[in-house]
Amino acid sequence: MPKPYWTIKEVAQQTGLSQQQLRKWEERYGIVQPQRLPNGYRRYSARDVRKLQQMVQWIRSGVHVREAARRLNQPETSSDTPPRDADMVDWESWRQSFWEAGAAMKRDRLEALLQNAIHHFGAERIITHIIRPGLAQIGEWWSSGAWSPDQEQVASEACSRVLLDSWAVLAPLHPAPAALCAAPPGDRHALPPLLLAIEARLRGWDARILGPSPAPGAILRASARWRPVWIAVVATASKRDNPLLQPFLQHEATQLAMGTRVFFGGLGATRDAVPGVISVESPSDLLAQVGSAANGGHGERAGNHRAP
Numbered sequence: 661m662p663k664p665y666w667t668i669k670e671v672a673q674q675t676g677l678s679q680q681q682l683r684k685w686e687e688r689y690g691i692v693q694p695q696r697l698p699n700g701y702r703r704y705s706a707r708d709v710r711k712l713q714q715m716v717q718w719i720r721s722g723v724h725v726r727e728a729a730r731r732l733n734q735p736e737t738s739s740d741t742p743p744r745d746a747d748m749v750d751w752e753s754w755r756q757s758f759w760e761a762g763a764a765m766k767r768d769r770l771e772a773l774l775q776n777a778i779h780h781f782g783a784e785r786i787i788t789h790i791i792r793p794g795l796a797q798i799g800e801w802w803s804s805g806a807w808s809p810d811q812e813q814v815a816s817e818a819c820s821r822v823l824l825d826s827w828a829v830l831a832p833l834h835p836a837p838a839a840l841c842a843a844p845p846g847d848r849h850a851l852p853p854l855l856l857a858i859e860a861r862l863r864g865w866d867a868r869i870l871g872p873s874p875a876p877g878a879i880l881r882a883s884a885r886w887r888p889v890w891i892a893v894v895a896t897a898s899k900r901d902n903p904l905l906q907p908f909l910q911h912e913a914t915q916l917a918m919g920t921r922v923f924f925g926g927l928g929a930t931r932d933a934v935p936g937v938i939s940v941e942s943p944s945d946l947l948a949q950v951g952s953a954a955n956g957g958h959g960e961r962a963g964n965h966r967a968p
């Protein structure tokens with residue numbers, strides 16, 4: 661049988677807070693109001709303990725104690741239905757905390773912050789409001805020398821780890837049409853195709869990914885194996901920084917496009933037309949074109965081909 665209640669000493673052990681702090685929070689923020697035994701001792705319920713643990717988690721990820729208490733005192737929302745007022749969230753503060761933890765190279769804090777944000781607001785909002793603008797700014801700081809390559813690396817690795825978990829959690833529960841998101845050979849930017857794959861999974865696609873810089877021929881082989889309804893090749897490094905991009909476009913991409921719908925875009929994408937390959941301006945442009953898996957991939961434009 662689950663334990664019905666906990667003493668203040670046990671709660672202190674479970675949360676890492678001191679008994680004095682627990683009493684102070686109760687008085688100051690009223691987050692939990694434990695029952696009192698006749699002798700005045702506090703009796704905490706499982707729900708009280710969960711609330712305190714959540715509070716500690718938020719604070720560790722950089723949320724101010726007052727803000728954490730305010731959130732806990734709000735009516736409870738289920739974790740898979742993001743709060744209605746998510747559009748009123750102070751995203752700038754979240755981005756600031758993300759940059760601060762990245763600048764200080766605090767991996768654990770970065771991951772906790774992102775996991776927390778995903779838990780509360782859902783992956784799509786976090787990608788739109790924290791990760792894309794957050795990383796784009798980091799790229800600017802890196803190129804101006806304000807951030808070191810190590811700082812950039814730590815921040816992007818924390819994003820990769822948390823996002824890979826999100827992507828895995830979003831695996832379709834029932835068979836769904838496959839899609840493939842990949843960087844071209846020679847391009848180490850695996851995050852942009854991963855972000856796209858998450859957004860596609862949220863639209864019902866069984867979006868698969870390949871790691872950074874896939875070997876020449878790897879996308880063709882993955883396509884033969886998974887038979888994706890569409891493939892997105894996201895080039896982030898420019899052709900100057902990626903000598904494998906041009907040969908890929910000339911040979912592999914053209915071959916891929918003979919069997920399935922191939923999209924090509926990203927910061928490093930060349931504007932030269934590649935036979936059969938569809939150029940896209942942005943992730944949302946692509947997502948609008950493929951629509952949701954439930955529509956069988958019929959987005960704004962028709963012309964959907966299946967792999968042979």
Ligand code: B12
Pocket residue numbers: 791792793795796797798799800802803812813816820846847848849850851852853855856872892893894896897898901902923924925926927928940941942943946
């Ligand atoms: C993290 C990072 C890295 C990491 C990547 C780690 C990983 N696992 O992905 C590492 C350290 C490996 C790295 C390496 C390099 N990087 Co880097 N990197 C970044 C950074 C900071 C974030 C990348 C990212 O994840 N972006 C995710 C978000 C922000 O992008 P996105 O929203 O998905 O996509 C945008 C566009 O691509 C565009 N888009 C347009 N059309 C389409 C179509 C589709 C389908 C999609 C999905 C997107 C899209 O839409 C979005 C607009 O917000 C960017 C900064 C930036 N602005 O992106 C630099 C950046 C991409 N890197 C850059 C450079 C120069 C490099 C290096 C060449 C540096 C070097 N000299 O070694 C190498 C690349 C070597 C190689 N051959 O691959 C430049 C690229 C400039 C360019 N294209 O001309 C950038 C822009 C930094 C800068 N401001 O100068 N990098």
